[in-house]
Amino acid sequence: MTFEDWFRKDRLPHIFCAGCGNGTIINCTLAAVDQMGWKKEETVFVSGIGCSSRAPGYIMTDSLHTTHGRALAFATGVKMANKNLHVVVFTGDGDLAAIGGNHFIHACRRNIDLTVVCMNNQIYGMTGGQGSPTTPLKCLSTTTPYGCAEPPFDLCELAIAAGANYVSRWTSYHVKELEKAVLAGLQTPGFSFIEAMTQCPTAFGRRNKFRQVIDHVEYLKAHSLLKAKRDRLFEEGKEIPPDMFVVGELMRRNRPAMGVLP
Amino acid sequence: MTRTEFWQGNTACAEGALAAGCTFFGGYPITPSTEIAEHMAAKLPKKGGVFIQMEDEIASMASIIGASWTGARSMTATSGPGFSLMMENIGFAAMTETPCVVVNVQRGGPSTGQPTMGAQGDMMQCRFGSHGDYSVIALCPSSVQEMYELTAKAFNLADRYRVPVFLMADEIVGHMREKIIIPDSVEKIPRKELEKGVLPFKAGDDLIPGFATFGKGHHVHVTGLTHDERGYPCATNVNLHHNLVKRLVDKVENARHDLADFSVINPDAEEVFIAYGAPVRAVQQVLHDRPGQDIGFLQIRTVWPFPDFALARFKNARRFLVPELNFGQIAREIERHVNVPVLSIPKLGGDLHLPRELTAVLERGL
Structure with a gap:
């Protein structure tokens, strides 16, 4: 099989805008799932609300498209009630970090055996471009018309602090790295969190001086700071540029986990 | 062989759930329902089931829906403030037709209100609390015995009708202790699995x-x-949405004769009490103190869908008297269905109606 065999073909075409990065992230995720050799009937995709959360509707497995922010709580019920099921969660920055923030930290604390792929486009895309908890300072959105005045969350730091076993961050540019990271997450028992920074030309890019889709992808690439380089800068006592974000495998450990078959 | 126990209502509720084959409990501590969660936490793991304490009631409701989709009989238990938080995912359960059981051991509200005192203030919330049109089933126990029996029954109804089923108890029934007779086994009607090839x-x-x-x-x-028969989103089709929501309502409302659970005493009486939950006990005392047939009584166990046809059993009724631990939530529902006066007898604060308070209303006459 290939990643294409996992699609619900009678549901295509999808609703994502031209230039959206979500399709790239779904492909990377499904390519990793495919490599696990899992059967479709033992795999469940769960999501909340938002652009990212439409993903399970395009995948030919049992899939649960739930309420805003609650995907991890639903997924916890699915996993704990049937530990034979492989449960993968698609979410976004608004879904996970705003309305679902409490469920996020508690799922990390429980270290429940789920793999969570967060499509972080730094904006509420589906509702037309409102500021989210990851919208960078000074960026424009319909609810931050004078520039975002609130400092953003670092979702990976949050997941690490709350106890997730596996944490990594890549972008929609780094497709090979992203696929490998999702695969590592799927292989790691306990809670795995993969943040995929992605472009949203419709709601974010056009308000923030990314005239072309590729301009935003180039920005994500150029502002990615490899973890090894970040560590080196840190050791040398040098400052980490404030507009850069760290990419790479940020945590891999073996805390006690829930929902893992004995 | 049946056996006799002396149990608290909340214990009976948890045991009724276990007897019915509940294998998943997701909950959050809240007075006066916590004993149900504690009992399940102690018993479920030993039976191979799952107890999980979630981070809030929103997550509790989400977890039992997720568990239900794996085929588990799942439940949660809460009280007013938690029930309010559950409303979002109760609507999700209604829309996705997910069987689950939600116990609400009602306490005085609004807001934090009276955590340790009984009330029936959530009767309308359980019917209409989540946004949009839908229908649900709500059962009201008035004794420890009924806490056991109606909880077990709730699981069968949830599986049969694919709706959230509410056990609308109250602090008085939840915390009182009395004799209960435990049957050997309870009837378990399995969920109907989708046939292959059917949408x-x-x-x-x-x-x-x-x-x-x-x-x-x-x-x-x-x-x-809003979804089509394949389950695929289809949120702008006018007729499809109308037909889906109509089916969600009709599948319950059309079954209200099958779902009805009530008892009638003295159907020829002119003065008729109607009660559900804890106030049933006060009316029973009034009837006990005034033997004869001049006072009628309708005890309702299935409050939603409302068994309107039961009211017609009292052909000579000149007045319906409705003691409730709220300001007439079900009295108003009764008023919609009858042409004689309906007198609401509200009592708030946590005390049950005293039998003499009800007798005094009777003696004041029409």
Whole structure:
């Protein structure tokens, strides 16, 4: 099989805008799932609300498209009630970090055996471009018309602090790295969190001086700071540029986990 | 062999759930329902089931819906403030036709109100609390025995009708202790599995689709969005939405004769009490103190869907008297169905109506 065999073909075409990065992230995720050799009937995709959360509707497995922010709580019920099921969660920055923030930290604390792929486009895309908890300072959105005045969350730091076993961050540019990271997450028992920074030309890019889709992808690439380089800068006592974000495998450990078959 | 116990209502509720085959409990501590969670936490793991304490009641409700899709009989228990938080996912359960049981041991509200005192203030909330049109089933126990029996029954109804079923208890019934007779076993009617080749949200004459359990190869898509019979989102089709929501309402409302659970005493009386939950006990005392047939009594156990046809059993009724631990939530429902006066007898604060208070209302006459 290939990643294409996992699609619900009678549901295509999808609703994502031209230039959206979500399709790239779904492909990377499904390519990793495919490599696990899992059967479709033992795999469940769960999501909340938002652009990212439409993903399970395009995948030919049992899939649960739930309420805003609650995907991890639903997924916890699915996993704990049937530990034979492989449960993968698609979410976004608004879904996970705003309305679902409490469920996020508690799922990390429980270290429940789920793999969570967060499509972080730094904006509420589906509702037309409102500021989210990851919208960078000074960026424009319909609810931050004078520039975002609130400092953003670092979702990976949050997941690490709350106890997730596996944490990594890549972008929609780094497709090979992203696929490998999702695969590592799927292989790691306990809670795995993969943040995929992605472009949203419709709601974010056009308000923030990314005239072309590729301009935003180039920005994500150029502002990615490899973890090894970040560590080196840190050791040398040098400052980490404030507009850069760290990419790479940020945590891999073996805390006690829930929902893992004995 | 049956056995006799002396139990608290909340214990009876948890034991009724275990007898019915509940294997998943997701909950959050809240007075006066916590004993149910504590009992399940102690018992479920030893039976191979799952107890999980979630981070809040929103998550509790979400977890039992997720568990239900794997085929588990799942439940949660809460009280007013937690019940308010559950409303979001109760609507999701209604829209996705997910069987689950929600126990509300009611306390005085609004807001934090009276955590340790009984009330029946959530009767309308359980029927209409989540946004949009839908219908649900709500059962009201008035004794420890009924806490056991109606909880067990709630699981069968949830599976049969694919709706959230509410056990609308109250602090008085939840915390009182009395004799209970435990049956050998309780009736368990299994959930109807989706047949291969049938669309997952296509209903037959009973308006209830077969259930596409996760992990069985159905590849079902479950969404809270308006969906077609395949389960696929279809949120702007006017007729499709109308027909879906009408089916969600009709599958319960059309079954209200089958769902009805009430008892009638002295159907020829002119003065008729109607009660559910704890106030039933006060009316029973009034009847006990005034033997004869001049006072009628309708005890309702299935409050939603409301058994309006039961009211017609009292052909000579000149007045219905409705003691409730709220300001007449069900009295107003009764008023919609009868042409004689309906007198609401509210009592708030946590005390049950005294029998003499009800007798005094009777003696004041029409």
